[in-house]
Amino acid sequence: MVAENLSFARALVTTNLKAAVALRGAFVIQVVFMALNNFTFFVFWWALMGHVTTLRGWRIGDIQLLFGMVAAAFGLTVTVAGGVRRLGRFIEDGALDTLLTQPKPVLVHALGMHAQPSGAGDFISGLIFIVWSGQISWRATPFVVAVIVACTLILIACGVVFFSLAFWLGRVESVATQLWELLVTFSLYPEPLFGGTLRLVLFTVLPAGFVGYLPVRILHAPSLANVAILLLVAMAYLCLAVLVFDYGLRRYASGSRFTTFG
Amino acid sequence: MPPAAAVELNQLSKSFRVRRARETGVETRVRDLFRRDTQTVVAVDKLSFAIAPGERVAFIGPNGAGKSTTLKMLAGILRPDAGDVRVLGFVPSRQRRQLAFQIGTVFGQRSQLWYQLPPRDTFELLGRVYEIDPGEHRRRIDTLSSVFALGALATTPVRHLSLGERMRCEIVASLLHSPRMLFLDEPTIGLDVSAKAMIRELLWTESERERVTLLLTSHDTGDMERVCSRAIVINHGRLLWDGPISALRRSYLKAKRVTLWSDADRLELTLPGVRVLSSGSYRTELDISLDITPLGQLVDAALRQASIRDMAIEDAPLDDVIRALYATASSASVPS
Amino acid sequence: MIATQLAKYAAFSRIAASQARRERNELYGRMAFFAVILGVFSSLWRAVEEAGMPVAADPKSLVWYLAATEWILLSAPPIHIEIQEAIRRGDVVYRLGHPVSYVVAELAAGLGLLAVRAPFLGLTAFFCAFAFTGWIPPLTALFIVVPFGFAASAVITALYLGIGLLAFWLQDVAPVYWVWQKLMFVLGGLMLPLELYPAFVRRAAVFTPFPSLLAAPASFVLGTNLVTPGALAGRLAFWSGVTACAVSWIFRRAASTVTINGG
Numbered sequence: 006m007v008a009e010n011l012s013f014a015r016a017l018v019t020t021n022l023k024a025a026v027a028l029r030g031a032f033v034i035q036v037v038f039m040a041l042n043n044f045t046f047f048v049f050w051w052a053l054m055g056h057v058t059t060l061r062g063w064r065i066g067d068i069q070l071l072f073g074m075v076a077a078a079f080g081l082t083v084t085v086a087g088g089v090r091r092l093g094r095f096i097e098d099g100a101l102d103t104l105l106t107q108p109k110p111v112l113v114h115a116l117g118m119h120a121q122p123s124g125a126g127d128f129i130s131g132l133i134f135i136v137w138s139g140q141i142s143w144r145a146t147p148f149v150v151a152v153i154v155a156c157t158l159i160l161i162a163c164g165v166v167f168f169s170l171a172f173w174l175g176r177v178e179s180v181a182t183q184l185w186e187l188l189v190t191f192s193l194y195p196e197p198l199f200g201g202t203l204r205l206v207l208f209t210v211l212p213a214g215f216v217g218y219l220p221v222r223i224l225h226a227p228s229l230a231n232v233a234i235l236l237l238v239a240m241a242y243l244c245l246a247v248l249v250f251d252y253g254l255r256r257y258a259s260g261s262r263f264t265t266f267g
Numbered sequence: 268m269p270p271a272a273a274v275e276l277n278q279l280s281k282s283f284r285v286r287r288a289r290e291t292g293v294e295t296r297v298r299d300l301f302r303r304d305t306q307t308v309v310a311v312d313k314l315s316f317a318i319a320p321g322e323r324v325a326f327i328g329p330n331g332a333g334k335s336t337t338l339k340m341l342a343g344i345l346r347p348d349a350g351d352v353r354v355l356g357f358v359p360s361r362q363r364r365q366l367a368f369q370i371g372t373v374f375g376q377r378s379q380l381w382y383q384l385p386p387r388d389t390f391e392l393l394g395r396v397y398e399i400d401p402g403e404h405r406r407r408i409d410t411l412s413s414v415f416a417l418g419a420l421a422t423t424p425v426r427h428l429s430l431g432e433r434m435r436c437e438i439v440a441s442l443l444h445s446p447r448m449l450f451l452d453e454p455t456i457g458l459d460v461s462a463k464a465m466i467r468e469l470l471w472t473e474s475e476r477e478r479v480t481l482l483l484t485s486h487d488t489g490d491m492e493r494v495c496s497r498a499i500v501i502n503h504g505r506l507l508w509d510g511p512i513s514a515l516r517r518s519y520l521k522a523k524r525v526t527l528w529s530d531a532d533r534l535e536l537t538l539p540g541v542r543v544l545s546s547g548s549y550r551t552e553l554d555i556s557l558d559i560t561p562l563g564q565l566v567d568a569a570l571r572q573a574s575i576r577d578m579a580i581e582d583a584p585l586d587d588v589i590r591a592l593y594a595t596a597s598s599a600s601v602p603s
Numbered sequence: 604m605i606a607t608q609l610a611k612y613a614a615f616s617r618i619a620a621s622q623a624r625r626e627r628n629e630l631y632g633r634m635a636f637f638a639v640i641l642g643v644f645s646s647l648w649r650a651v652e653e654a655g656m657p658v659a660a661d662p663k664s665l666v667w668y669l670a671a672t673e674w675i676l677l678s679a680p681p682i683h684i685e686i687q688e689a690i691r692r693g694d695v696v697y698r699l700g701h702p703v704s705y706v707v708a709e710l711a712a713g714l715g716l717l718a719v720r721a722p723f724l725g726l727t728a729f730f731c732a733f734a735f736t737g738w739i740p741p742l743t744a745l746f747i748v749v750p751f752g753f754a755a756s757a758v759i760t761a762l763y764l765g766i767g768l769l770a771f772w773l774q775d776v777a778p779v780y781w782v783w784q785k786l787m788f789v790l791g792g793l794m795l796p797l798e799l800y801p802a803f804v805r806r807a808a809v810f811t812p813f814p815s816l817l818a819a820p821a822s823f824v825l826g827t828n829l830v831t832p833g834a835l836a837g838r839l840a841f842w843s844g845v846t847a848c849a850v851s852w853i854f855r856r857a858a859s860t861v862t863i864n865g866g
Contacts, residue, residue, distance in 0.1 A: 016395040024383040027424065031774040038778030045785035052800045056657030061650050103379050105344045106450075108367035109396050123778070176628070183632035187639060198646040258346045258360065260283050260310075260336070 010113050017117030018085055025122040032123060039126030043076050043134070061197035067221060068195065069138035074220045075192045077131025078156035083124030086116035086161045090185065092168035093178050101257060112165070112250050141224060148227035151236060152220045158239040159215050162246035163188055169246075172253030184211070192217035212242065272353075273448055273480040274318040274341060279350035281311040281336055281504075310336040312504035313350065320447070323474055323481040325491035325498045325512065329593050333504035334484045335452060341482070342372055342450055355447055368397060371441035375453030378433065379440055380425045386436040387421045390443055397444035404443070411439045414476075415469055431462030438466065442473065449474075451483040455490055467493040488586055502593050515588060522588075524581045525565065527551045531573030538568060554587070611703055612711035619715030623680075630720060633677050634727045641728075644669050644794065645735035658799055663736040664825050665796075670732040671821035672793045675752045678724050679759035680716035682709065686767030687776050699858060706764065706854045713760040721753060744823045747832060751820040754839050758846055759787075759816055765850040771857035791817035796825065812842035 025032045047069075054065040082089065095101055095115055104111045131153075135141060141149060167181040174180075191199075191213035199207060207214040215238055223231045285306050311333045318324050328334045339345040340352060343359035343366055352359060357366040380389045387408070394404035412421050415435050425433060434454065441449060451470075455463040471494050474481050483495060491498055491512060498515050500508040508515065527534065527550070534551045536543055540559025544552045555565055562580070569575055623630065648662035656662075686709060689695045698705045733739055766783060769776045788794065789804065791813030797805055808814050814829070815838040822829040830838065 013395055016392060020381065020384070020388060020392045023388055024381055027383045028774050034773065035775060035778045038782045042778070042781040042785050045782060045789060048789045048800075048804070049794055052795055052804070053651070053657075055801070056799060057651050057654040060647075060654060100377065102339065102342075102344050103372065103374065103377060105363065106342045106367055106370060106372045107396050108364050108398075114396075126778075179628040179632045183636060186636065190636075190639070191643075194643055194647070198643060198650055200646070258344065260281065260345050 010110060013109055014085070014113055014117050017114070018120045018122075021087070021117070021120040022122045035123035036126035036129070039080075039123060040130035040133075043072065043127065043130040047072055047134070060195065063195040063197060066138045066140050069134045070140050070221050070224065071195065071217050072193065073131045073134030073136075073138060074153065074156060074224075075131070075189065075217050076127045076134060077153045078160055078216060079189060080124040080126065080128030080131055081153065081157040082160045082164070083121045084128060085120055085124075085157070086164075087121035087124065088116040088119035089161055089164035089168060090182070091119050092116075092165065093171040093176075093181050096169070096171040096253075096257065097176055097178075101254070105258075111254060112247065116161070116165075145224065145227045148224065148232055151232045152223060155232075155235045155239040156216045156220055159212055159242050160188070162239070162242035163212065165246035166249050169250050169253045172256050187211060188213055188216070212238075215239075215242075272317045273320045273322070273355055274316075274482065275351070275353045276317070276337075276341075277315050277351040279311055279314045279337070279340065279347050279352050280309070281333075281340060281345065281348050282307050282309045310504050311340070311347075314501065314504065314506055315350075316499055316506065316509055318480060318482065320480055321474070321478045322497060323471070323495040324483070325495040326482055326484045326501070327491065327498055327589060328484075328501040328507075332502045334501065336504075337501070338450055338452055338482070338484060342370060343367070368444065369447050371444070371446035371449045373437055373441045373449065373451045373454050375434075375451075375456040378425070378437060380433065380436055382425050385422045385424055386417070386428075386440065389425075389440060390421070393440060393443050399444060407443055407445070408439075411442055414473065415439050429462075431458050431465070434458060434462070434466055435469070438469065438473075442477075442479070445477065446479065448480040448482070451481065451485075453485055454483065455485065455487055463487070463489060464493075470494050488589070500589065500592050507592050522554055522556050522582075523562070525553055525555055525562075526579040526581075527553075527569055527575055528577040529569065529573040529575050534569055534572055536565065536568055538565065541565060612707055615703075615708045615711040616715030616718070619712035620719050623716045623719040630723055633720070634723060637673060637677055637724060637727050638731045640673060641666060641670055641731045641735055658796060660796070660825055660827070663738045664740065666736050667732050667738075667740050667824045668796065668821050669794060670728040671748050671752065671824050672791070672817045674721075674724050674728040675755045675817055675820060676759065676787070676793065678717055678721040678752070678756040679763060680713055680720060681763060681780075682713045682716070682760065683763045683767035683770075683776055683780055686764065687770035690767075690770040691774075706768075706850060709764055709767075710761055713764060714757060717753075717756055717760055721756060725749070725752075740824050740826075744826065747823045748820055751823075751832070751835055751839070754843075755816040755820055758812065758839065758843050761843070761846045761850060762812075765846070765853055768850065768853045768857055771860060786811070787813050787817065790814065792821075793817055796822070796827075797829075812845070815839055815842055 025035075050065065050068050050072075054060070054068065058064065088095070092115060101111060101115065104114045107114065135149065164185055167184045168177070170177045170181055188211050191207055191211060194217075196204070196207070196214060196218035204214065207218075215235065219235060223235060285308050314333075314337060326334055326338070336345065340347050341354050341359060343354075343363035346360040354366055355369050357369070359366055379393075380386050381392075390408050391404075394401065399407070408421075412418075415438065417435065417439065420428060420432050420436060425436070428436070438454070454470075455466055458466065467490060470481065470483075473479060474494075481494065483490060485491060496511060498508065498510065498512045499506065500515075529549060529551070532549055533546045534543075536546075536551070536553060538560050540556035542554045544554060546552075551569075555562070566575070566578075645662070645666045648665045651657070652662050658665075660668075686695075689698075695705065698708075729745075739745075762783075763780075766776055766780050769779060773779065789800070790808040790811050792800070792808075797808060797814060797818050800808075815835065819829045819835050819838070
């Protein structure tokens with residue numbers, strides 16, 4: 006069943022790739038510009054850390070690694086499950102109806118339908134940051150891959166939960182997008198900047214801590230146990246997301262939404 | 268063994284708790300979630316009918332009649348509140364996945380074709396969705412492409428296709444997995460006359476050829492008359508009429524539309540059962556209820572005023588018939 | 604004659620403003636985001652202070668500096684999204700037939716949105732910066748920042764309009780927007796005063812409108828006064844002119860390449 010879903014997801018991504026490449030020029034621009042976007046933003050840190058060599062224990066290499074992890078995970082999320090950011094609109098517009106009449110799992114279908122290969126820009130720039138940080142040895146590559154996958158799963162899970170709010174609250178486009186942006190934003194700042202209560206939030210409802218900070222910590226001293234724990238956390242978030250979506254879908258099928266009927 | 272009926276509804280009911288969607292604002296929505304000031308609107312009210320395999324049925328009703336709701340319950344998108352429904356032997360809300368392999372849907376206002384790509388790429392993806400053997404799928408695409416005369420359309424990006432061309436591709440997409448039943452929601456909306464004619468003919472032919480049961484909702488009486496043999500009319504979620512389309516017009520309204528060309532500019536025809544629609548420029552158009560005033564009486568009255576140069580007599584437009592049906596609050600009556 | 608024209612475009616502004624008032628969700632979201640950013644940066648500057656301030660300013664005033672630059676930036680409505688959609692859908696073709704300049708109408712609508720966003724975000728800036736620092740800069744400084752900030756936001760709105768118009772050639776202007784935005788962050792000294800950037804960055808910034816739009820108005824809060832109010836007014840006028848020319852040039856090129864898809 007899982008294999009079938011993965012193969013279907015792959016078919017969706019391939020079709021999306023075809024659609025993206027159909028407008029070749031635009032695709033290349035997107036990939037290049039998203040990478041450029043990340044590098045330009047990083048100039049801020051590069052300038053600041055040029056003056057202050059450590060910031061509560063964090064050096065520029067740590068920040069590069071942080072950027073790399075988040076960019077790679079974000080890029081992978083967008084490339085494979087780009088539909089997550091449109092989920093709210095899908096639900097609101099009733100676009101799930103078509104998916105409900107087809108024999109594939111609605112969530113996988115909805116996420117994959119708008120997979121955006123331009124996420125490759127973020128992914129590639131993420132990898133560049135990781136290598137550039139000089140903190141990872143080549144032997145740690147399998148750990149890096151596993152950690153990126155875990156972070157991606159957490160991002161996807163959070164997106165699904167945030168945008169699934171549309172099942173209950175209707176037009177949540179801006180709230181959900183805001184939560185999503187907050188998640189990504191917080192992931193990009195070193196965790197030592199945050200106080201006690203905020204840290205609690207960042208490891209629970211807005212798990213930026215699991216997407217940025219913890220991966221960096223783990224990769225400083227990679228071990229099978231640490232990575233396994235992170236993957237388990239990722240699976241837990243994913244299960245939660247699937248449950249929330251399923252529950253919401255049942256509500257959708259009962260018809261109690263803010264739409265008119267006909 | 269194939270089921271006896273393709274679709275069976277028995278006392279199917281569905282209501283919605285409607286909260287008026289007021290001003291935007293998440294705080295309002297959250298509060299609404301917990302508040303009790305809702306209104307229950309009955310969308311479908313103890314609806315019962317059956318459709319045999321291979322039948323082509325027009326599902327008619329005004330906006331808000333419950334057509335789309337019923338269609339969604341049949342397709343497994345919505346769960347009914349009460350009553351039984353079986354489609355091709357499956358219970359849609361419980362066996363959605365199995366049913367999905369057997370049904371196709373065409374929503375006139377929505378597209379399942381990927382906008383940037385040629386339809387052929389969507390066709391291939393659908394092969395994966397419906398788990399069809401690749402070789403067989405390719406043959407099926409070729410067959411349907413030729414039946415629907417897609418030609419170069421299949422390899423042209425959807426964004427370059429006209430609405431009519433797109434609709435043909437949508438229907439092909441819905442038939443790729445050889446469904447036994449097709450649900451169509453306003454399939455010819457927005458199309459020009461020739462495109463509509465083409466779509467209607469293709470639907471009829473395909474349904475005949477492959478014994479596909481069709482259930483079609485539309486506001487266009489042309490869709491009903493050219494494609495379907497049977498009409499089910501609902502309003503306020505209740506069945507108003509169920510029977511052959513030909514009988515719909517014949518038995519429900521004994522009305523004719525008469526056009527008279529005379530040598531008088533206008534004709535004054537105030538007879539019971541006669542409603543003059545327009546009179547001027549030597550042409551008079553009127554509706555007449557033949558059970559109130561016989562045709563002979565009308566002609567006599569006209570001849571008393573002028574010479575009749577030409578006359579045309581047609582059955583009342585189906586639109587009028589249906590409007591008359593909507594106006595009645597009577598429950599289902601199957602004509603003899 | 605001019606009065607009728609102005610009245611026409613003022614109508615666009617009014618409609619946009621009332622729409623913004625009704626669709627408050629996005630604005631609330633921006634306000635929350637703004638508060639979070641100010642919180643994160645007040646933490647950041649305190650952490651920097653521990654390591655040794657690289658600039659002759661204290662963390663408190665740097666938080667207010669960020670509050671000012673972010674206020675200017677966030678107030679400008681992201682109209683490029685809507686314009687891109689209108690171009691994609693083909694709606695814009697019908698607007699071309701109307702007796703109003705499409706570009707001026709869109710700008711007027713954007714300014715209407717700005718008029719609603721700026722006060723809300725301004726209050727957010729003020730109260731959050733105060734909450735995080737426990738300090739308020741001299742009121743004279745704030746009084747200078749406000750009008751220049753409005754003007755700068757208006758120019759940024761016009762720049763977004765230009766980016767939106769690129770949708771005539773690019774299917775998706777989002778990547779261009781993101782890079783543009785990051786360049787604005789860096790060259791406009793959004794989070795970090797320009798003097799903290801390497802010399803080549805400062806030299807490059809001179810050729811862009813960004814320092815005049817963000818760093819210069821906000822510098823009044825820092826008390827560093829990068830420029831005098833008079834000089835800043837002149838610079839803003841100059842960049843407004845450049846933007847106006849650029850946007851109308853883009854639009855004229857675009858209007859001559861319009862094709863309509865479908866049948």
